[in-house]
Each structure stands twice: as C-alpha cells, then as structure tokens.
Amino acid sequence: MFEDKLIPLDDWVSYFVDWLVDNYREVFQTIKWPVEQTLNGLDAGLNALPPPIVIIALALAAWRFSGKGLALFTLITMTFVGLLGLWEDTMTTLAMVLSSVIFCALAGIPLGIWAGRSDTFEAGIRPVLDAMQTTPAFVYLVPIVMLFSVGNVAGVLATIVFALPPIIRLTSLGIRQVHPELVEAAQAFGATRWQVLTRVQVPLAMPTILAGLNQTIMMALSMVVIAALIGAGGLGSPVILGLNTLDIGRAVIGGLGIVLMAIVLDRITQSMAAKK
Secondary structure, X not given: OOOOOOOOHHHHHHHHHHHHHHHOHHHHHXXXXXXXXXXXXXHHHHHHOOHHHHHHHHHHHHHHHOOHHHHHHHHXXXXXXXXXXXXXXXXXXXXXXXXXXXXXXXXXXXXXHHHHHOHHHHHHHXXXXXXXXXXXXXXXXXXXXXXXXXXXXXXXXXXXXXXXXXXXXXXXXXXXXXXXXXXXXXXXXXXXXXXXXXXXHHHHHHHHHHHHHHHHHHHHHHXXXXXHHXXXXXXXXXXXXXXXXXXXXXXXXXXXXXXXXXXXXXXXXXXXXXXX
C-alpha cells in the first residue's frame, strides 16, 4: 500500500528553503546582525579579560546568590578548567550561552506574558512550542546553515530556537499562577493594565520566570556540542574533534568543561530564583 511516495514533502520543504535563500537573503542577514554583534562583543570581552578577574567575578556572583560553598566551588572549578587548557574555549562557550539567553529572554518573556494573559494566544502558540521542543536538535542545523551560513553565529541562532520554549512556557505559567484576587484588588485601586502587569503579575511571577531562564541556560549548554557540527567554536570543538579522531581524552576534557560550567550556572540561577 505504501510502496511509493505519494506526498513529496521533503521536496516541498527543500524548495521552500531554497526560495527563502534566493529571495530573502538580506532579511536573514538583518536578523543575523544583532546576534553577531552581541556574540562578537561578549566573546572578545571575555577573552580579553584576565582569567583571574573572570573567575573572581563568577565566584562573587555565586557568593552573592548562593553562599560561600558555591563561591568556593566556582573558584576551584573555573581554575581547574583553565589548567586543562580550555580557558579560551570556555569563554567562547560562555559568550555563546549568554548571547543565546539574552535573545531568548528578549523574545520569550514578552511572548510568555502575552500567552499568560491571553487564552487565545496561548492555545495558538502551544503547538508551535511543542514542535520546537520535540523536533530533534540536529534537524535545526540544515536550514540554519542554508539561511545563515556556518560558524558561531549560526550556532547561537540554532541554540536560540532550541532553548526558547522553556522561558515562554514558564513565564506564561508564572503569570497565570498569580492569584486573581490580587489582580482584582489592584484594579479596584485604579491600577491600569500596565501597572497590574509590572507591579503585581511580573514581580509575583519572577521566581517562575527565573526558573524558565535556568532551563533555557541548561538547554543552551546542551546545544554546544551539536552547534560545533556547523562550525561553532567553544567547548564543543574538542568533543567533536575527539569523536572524529577517536581521541577519548580530548573528548572527555571538553565534555567535563561543559558539565562544570553547567553546574556553576545552574546553581547560580537556581539560587537567584529561590531568593525572589
């Protein structure tokens, strides 16, 4: 019954992407520009700073939000990563993650607020988010490469698409969890919709929003190795190089650097959410 292909969906998709590349290349270059500038600025800045300054800054952030234990762990961890010879790759990865999270927050928080306040929009965006979260990460790479070429910027753009859903979902959840009586009380005192949002709903939803930010950071880090397949640098490069050359040592230290960075960022952002 199904011996022959009757619906050439693959051909239609390929034709559509080719059409986008041929007709809207300038649009995609415009989309790429702010991401490229942000990434290049962060990457150059982090790599220009002396490693002790970056290590102390991260340790102070850990101490501020979590306490002395995490600060000491961060100090030891980042020093260990530097001693492994991975400092430059680690800073590039950190720049990629920060760039991805910045754009995920800029797009995801407003969309999440909109979804939290509109049942119609929430119903419309839910299947899109489901598709974004269940589509295998490797599937993003082909259209990203065709539309934006290869390199760190393409890796960040793929990461943004992959890591965006959690912050939208959890922002929407946080807004919806604000007790209706609190909103009604604010309205009874004459608050406008904007004042209700900025002074009641967003502050009360902030722990959930920060939890979404935490999940976005974790998903961005999980894309580091995959993004290295399309020319992105950072800690994914030694992993991919180790895989291609069967050099298990190189792959292990690259993976270890990702794990240690993930632990530090995860604990800091979790502590930020807990303090709200």
